[in-house]
Amino acid sequence: MPEGDSVWRAGRRLDRGLAGRVLVRSDFRVPQHATADLSGRRVQGTETYGKHLLTRFEGDLTLHTHLRMDGEWSVLAHGRRIPRHREPDVRVVLQTDGGPTALALRMPVVELLGTDGEHRVVGHLGPDPLRSDFDHDEAVRRLAKDPERPLVSALLDQRLLAGLGNLWVNELAFVRGHSPWTPVGAVDLDKVVALAARMLRQSITVRGNGQVTTGDSRRGHEHWVYGRTGLPCRRCGTLVRHANRTDPRDRDTWWCPRCQPGGS
DSSP: OOOHHHHHHHHHHHHHHHTTOBEEEEEEOSGGGTTOOOTTOBEEEEEEETTEEEEEETTTEEEEEEOTTTOEEEEEOTTOOOOGGGGGGEEEEEEETTSOEEEEESOSEEEEEEGGGTHHHHTTOOOOTTSTTOOHHHHHHHHHTSTTSBHHHHHHOTTTSTTOOHHHHHHHHHHHTOOTTSBGGGSOHHHHHHHHHHHHHHHHHSTTTTTOSSSOOSTTOSOSSTTOTTSBOTTTOOBOEEESOSSTTOOOEEEOTTTSOSOO
């Protein structure tokens, strides 16, 4: 599942390829916008908020996309084409005048709306550590409102803190030494939010780091517990456990029962 940092990178790719350019062709292969035509509009840029992308055009128009589980934006250089076997995955085509073409692949959320109405799709989100307007104290306040809620479940709630997905919350709980089911009221939320912000920012600023949390970028060594069911904990050797009952959506959870004591 794409996390806030990978969505941020997608936004930067779109910005580099499209911002300031005029579209010569658009193609929306989704029923609700099948007749939309953006040709002749200049792309003003793409902004991200949590896991949402907002691509803005002249004339008070925004394309809102959300990758969910496996959506993807691809930006092709002028004259390049997507492999034929991937054509059925295309949901949106944005072709610029003599420049790159952006393709939305397997995109589950594609919505055109007035730029002044963007609050309808992102107004509910909590603070995003990758935005310049990130409000650390507001994130702490929102997380603290339900002190009995399990930590990982709360961190996954985009209404409280935007941009964290399964990878980051599992790794964050391990690094802080908390069981995923520790009530948020029992942890130092100030430190949790600060570490979450640092992890996301490091992912987008440290060259070659990506989503490495252990400091070891070798394949198979990148994470402490995420995806490591039944393997020995890198700190204590206890076997990493797995469950899919973190929250009502039954999302996967990994933890070390020794390094992260508490409920399970």
